[in-house]
Amino acid sequence: MAVHNDCLRDVPDIFENEIGESLATRTEGLGMIRELGPPDLCHIVKAHSSNRNEPDIGSYHHVLGVDTSSSASLAAYINSLQYSLNDAPGWFGASNSWKITSGTYCSYNAFSNVDLRVQIKIPGGVDAYIVTVLGERKEVTEELWRECQVSSLLRAIMHSDPLAYNVTGLRRVTPVPTLRDEARLVDAVTQQFWSGWSLGSNAETQMISTSRNFLTDGLMRYFAGAGRYADYAAEILAPLAYAPLGGQQSPVRESMDFKGVDPEVASILAETYLEGDEEVQAVRVMHQALKIKPSCYPLLYIQAEFLRRKNQLESALTIARMAVKYAPSEFHAWAKLAEIYIDTKDFKRALLTLNACPMYTFVGRDLPRVPPPRRINYPVKSDILADYNLGEAFNNSTHGPMPSNSRSSIDSDAPGMAEEMAQNETSDILRLSAPTLNGTFAHAYRFLSSIFGVVGWDELLLLRSQVFVMEEEYRNSSVPGVAVDDEVEDDDGNDEDDDHLPLSALRERAVSESQPKDADEPNTNTEVKVEADTEDKTKADTEDKTEADTEDKADSVVKPDTETKVEEDVAIEAETETKLETEAESEVEVADVETNGHAATKPELAPSDTVADESTTEPQQQQQQSQPSAQGGKGKKKNKKNKGKKAQNKAADNVTEQTIAVEAKKDAENEGVQPETIADLGNKMEDVSLSDADGNKENAVEADEGKEDVPEEKDGEPEEPAPESPFEPVAEPQTAVLEAKEKEPTAATADNATDHNENENDNETETHVQLGGDTKAVRKRLCERWLDNLIMMLFEDLRAYTAWRSRMHNLRATGQQVTYTYTQAEWEALGELALRLHHPSEAKEAFEYALAIRFSAKAWQRLLEIYVGKYAAAQKEEQMRYEGVPAPLSLTSNDSLMMALDAVVWLSVYNDRWYNSMVYPNPVCDSVVLLVKIHGLSKVRNSLVSMNLKTPVFNLVKGYLEFAEKFEVTGSKW
Structure with a gap:
């Protein structure tokens, strides 16, 4: 094995084919840096001291953690490499024929997007300059030195895991070895804190802010790794959160309505207190900051996490929904909402929330661009490896x-x-x-595996089929992807705007929703019927007194538009005749069912089947609703302004005599119950919510009311309904979904409900799912491809x-x-x-x-x-x-x-x-x-x-x- 005296003993060495090609390649790659930048590059030139014919050698290695606050510290690092050259044995001791003649240290400034370089000549002087993205050379200022110091420290902290970030020829040294160095770090970070947004953020954050950037992530990593949350809060965050303008006259900060605490910094401070088991301080900080800016998404996120840890899942759910509303493009807000749904065992909503999460393309960490090396030397530092x-x-x-x-x-x-x-x-x-998953996709996979760990694979597939449109359903549905999000609706089907509500009101509503219902509640359908009967009687007594005046006023309003209304009435009459012919056929079937001894009801017109005259004012509609039922052909007043009534009479002539007799007998028995007219149903159309959940609620309530209005027959005669007390409290109806019961509904009621559902939800796929303890109709979504x-x-x-x-x-x-x-x-x-x-x-x-x-x-x-x-x-x-x-x-x-x-x-x-x-x-x-x-x-x-x-x-x-x-x-x- 050949021994190379031109190698360093304890530092990796990557040899160049041509001297300086690594520096040129780094300059060319400055425009492609996306995050904190590549590691620092230390390039040295070695010359043979005795043989002048030996060409000079250029080599380099990468470094993380070297102090880059001044040119003196960088010159000292390069000078220390002089003592790492291999010593060749000689007659009179060890000697080395290779010497380091010059060196260049490169450190990327992520704040200003420039590369700071210090060129050192041995012996000689030190020259510091910066290289821009365009390759221009400029002078270095004190601010650039400070920015370079913070950038180098952040790279060393964020890339400290060798398994997650591995670069060829990389050397790591301790960035903060002493408490004195940490004090310098705190001072530099405090001055650069308000510029942290310019560094960018991780792949899971969409909107870069004061609390969401690489600077805050690096500081949290540094102090949290050692469990020193109290030091982080006391030395950096608390002074920045409570000092006016943080000591920095930033245009962004000056435009804020500063009232003693910065909400963005307060969110990090509250998180630090929570991690350090100082919950009282965390709650106090959140309270002060939320009074200033209730819509601050990072604060809501931390509050939701705090409530989740305290097992206050209902309140945490309310806060998480607010966070999603204020930051709909942030993955963290949606992820926290899905996590809380998983904690509450509401896996269907968790899947729907996960499906709605904004997913971002993962941007990997910056790696150095280097030319192909001539050779690489990985020396063994010591004899430790012998054992x-x-x-x-x-x-x-x-x-x-x-x-x-x-x-x-x-x-x-x-x-x-x-x-x-x-x-x-x-x-x-x-x-x-x-x-291979990274970023938001890795987080989403962890949520899926959490759901799988609780319910199992078979149940996960069942949940998937219940909340997402399958391939066969997609083919059979003409509008498969149309859905209404039920997250913004309350139990009554009303869209509530929570933006103006204080947190106390939201908290009270969450507590009331979490309380169990009274087990001794009376039958809600019966109470709704009693309330309807009472209101109808009151309206009849009151509106009879003003009937004449209302008709005169209506006539005066309608006369000037007689010609226009004639054309509208003709069109309305034709449309009504077509629809009521279908109703007449269903009434014939009702009569046939009643002749066989089964109970039947007169089908009510669904809100989607009614036609209300646009010229009919509200007093006229109330007047039509107050008309009494006919008894033996007497006492029934005809509404002249509603042309749809004529079409109803015309369609009723086609009904069999037996049906007319049954209807007359039923009206006689239920004299006190006022049937709903077309105008009345038209009024209800204005109150119908277009959300999927409320449409199904009204369908279920109307179907149940239809069943309550039908008395059972004995020997061909209907029985009178049992008397009910009008003073019983009327509870909110709880039935939201049509479900199978022990007693089958009548044919007329079933047809009425079926027609109503077909008209309201035509060509749309929906399913009824049990969500959060309340039965709601949630329309299926298209599952995202990812x-x-x-x-x-x-x-x-x-x-x-x-x-x-x-x-x-x-x-x-x-x-x-x-x-x-x-x-x-x-x-x-x-x-x-x-x-x-x-x-x-x-x-x-x-x-x-x-x-x-x-x-x-x-x-x-x-x-x-x-x-x-x-x-x-x-x-x-x-x-x-x-x-x-x-x-x-x-x-x-x-x-x-x-x-x-x-x-x-x-x-x-x-x-x-x-x-x-x-x-x-x-x-x-x-x-x-x-x-x-x-x-x-x-x-x-x-x-x-x-x-x-x-x-x-x-x-x-x-x-x-x-x-x-x-x-x-x-x-x-x-």
């Missing part, structure tokens, strides 16, 4: 050291590397589509999971080898599959099998998350839902602590191998902080000492404990 086999599987001739044995001991049953790779190429497990694809992905995952568990059961029943049944990559994929389907115990088993084959950083990371309790809630649900699931280890047990520390050691060695010396933020350090919070710093330190680690390895892990002690995380005092 820790990381299973490196690449060739040293092009990428670094020789591949070592991937197992500590050779197993005869273990397949070879070539055999594993061939099996991976044809594996169905590795071809699952769900692991949601249908997610359901298919869930089916593929379920099929692979079922096959895996069946195979495992058969192998264990027959006593066969389990470890090498799948390859290491397949075991990792199966572990991720089990986590997606909420089976953490089986995921733990799969990751352990993966580690039995060879080292896997992903498997150790997932096991560490399980050991520190990240999936504790999922483990409890799994144990309650399924039988035979073993109980997980207690988080406070010594075994759990030792297993977690074992994972920390392995991951620390892996990070050190791949030039990741970043102590915090780091997923491994986050887990160590949780261990300190559970067990205390003293116990964790003593347990680490008891493991008898070598000094270099112990020092790696000790850095995490020193951070916990230095920054005073929870548990560091005991």
Whole structure:
């Protein structure tokens, strides 16, 4: 193996074909940056000190976490690389013939969209400048330095997970090593806070604001990882939220009606208080901010989450609906509403809400654009790997050291590397589509898997068919996608505008809706009938007195428009005759039914079948409604202004004599009940809501009233209805859907209801679903293509999971080898599959099998998350839902602590191998902080000492404990 003295000892080196081509490529790619930008680029030029004929060499590597607040710090970093060159052995000691002559450090400024560069000559001076998107060179100002510092810190924080962000030749260092550096960070962030919107936001946010951007996300990630919510609130958020204009004279801030607290910043402050278990402070902040701006979507979102955690689901549902109303284009608002529906077991509304979520195209993180390298050097930093086999599987001739044995001991049953790779190429497990989901689609898949975990696959398909239009229904329906959203309607069918309502009123309404109905309520249909009878009698007594005056006024109004009304009346009469002929035929069928001894009713005209004269004023309509029923051909007054009455009389002549006799007898028995006229029904048309839910409610109420008006017959004569007290309280009708009952409705009632439904919902597909405890008619929606694809992905995952568990059961029943049944990559994929389907115990088993084959950083990371309790809630649900699931280890047990520390050691060695010396933020350090919070710093330190680690390895892990002690995380005092 050839030894190259031009390589760095402990830093990755990517060699260029031509000196400076990496800088030129970076300049060309500045216009294609979409988010925070690529990592910093450190380019160096090496020259041979003794051989002048040796050409200079250009190499570079990427960096995250270097202090970019001044040119002096960047010059010091490049100068430190001079001591990392390989030393060649000589006669009189080690010497190196290669020297670094110059270097250029590039850091992207995400605020101003420029690239700040510092060029250093050794020996020589330092030159700092910026390069614009157009390639122009400009001077650097103090503000640009501060923006570059914040941008570099945010990149180091947001890209701290090596499994989620991996770049060739990337080196990570700790961005904030001391408390003094953190104070500088707080000062810089405070000055740049109001410009955070210019950085952009993640792929799940549509409207970038003060509270939704990369700056606030990075700060939350930095302080939340260590559990330091109180420091975040006290040092940054509280001064910004309550200081007038936040110390920044921004035009956006000056245009606001500032009243002591900024609602956007208050939403982050309330969230921080909630996460830090300071709920009283959080409620106080939300109260103050909501008084200033009740329509602030981030505040409503946090309030809904707070109520959900307190199990106040009805109130949380009301607030979540308001958040959706004020921010209909935000995915987070819809996602919170769907999450609350899932908590309330209202899965149909959850699916409908999920289907309505705005989905955004995922924009990946910025990766550096580099030219093809001549060669890459990955040096081994120390001798730690002598005791820790990381299973490196690449060739040293092009990428670094020789591949070592991937197992500590050779197993005869273990397949070879070539055999594993061939099996991976044809594996169905590795071809699952769900692991590729990102952004809003990954969130939607988690909601689907949550619903599946509760109801199962068969019930999920049933729910899907009840709320979405299937293919056969779509073909048979002429207007399949037309639907009315019932979310904006109350139980009475009225569209309520909640914008002007205070939060107290909304809260009272949510509480009243959540209260159970009285079990001793009287029959609502009977009470509605009593109320209708009482109102009809009162109207008849009152309107008879003003009948003459009303007719005179109506005549004076109608006379000037006689010629116009004649043409309108002719058209109305023709249309009415056609419709009433159909009614006459149905009445004949009613008479035939009554002759066979069955009860029948005169079919009432549906609101869609009535014709109201536009020239008829409201007093005239009331006058027509007050006409008494005819008894033996006497006492019935004819309405001269309603031409539809003539058509009704003409159609009634075609009815059989038997039907006329039955109707006359029925009218005689029900003398006090006033039938509805066409004008009366026309008045009701003005009050009919066009929503689907209310239309079905009125259909059901009218059908039930029709049944109540029909007395049962004995010996050919109808019985008189039982007397009812007019003083009984009238309750709101609860029947909203026509459902099958023990007693079949009469033929006339069924025909009337059928005709009404056909006229109102012609060529539209609808279903009656039980939503939130109330029976409402919800018209089916068209399922979005992306949601249908997610359901298919869930089916593929379920099929692979079922096959895996069946195979495992058969192998264990027959006593066969389990470890090498799948390859290491397949075991990792199966572990991720089990986590997606909420089976953490089986995921733990799969990751352990993966580690039995060879080292896997992903498997150790997932096991560490399980050991520190990240999936504790999922483990409890799994144990309650399924039988035979073993109980997980207690988080406070010594075994759990030792297993977690074992994972920390392995991951620390892996990070050190791949030039990741970043102590915090780091997923491994986050887990160590949780261990300190559970067990205390003293116990964790003593347990680490008891493991008898070598000094270099112990020092790696000790850095995490020193951070916990230095920054005073929870548990560091005991």
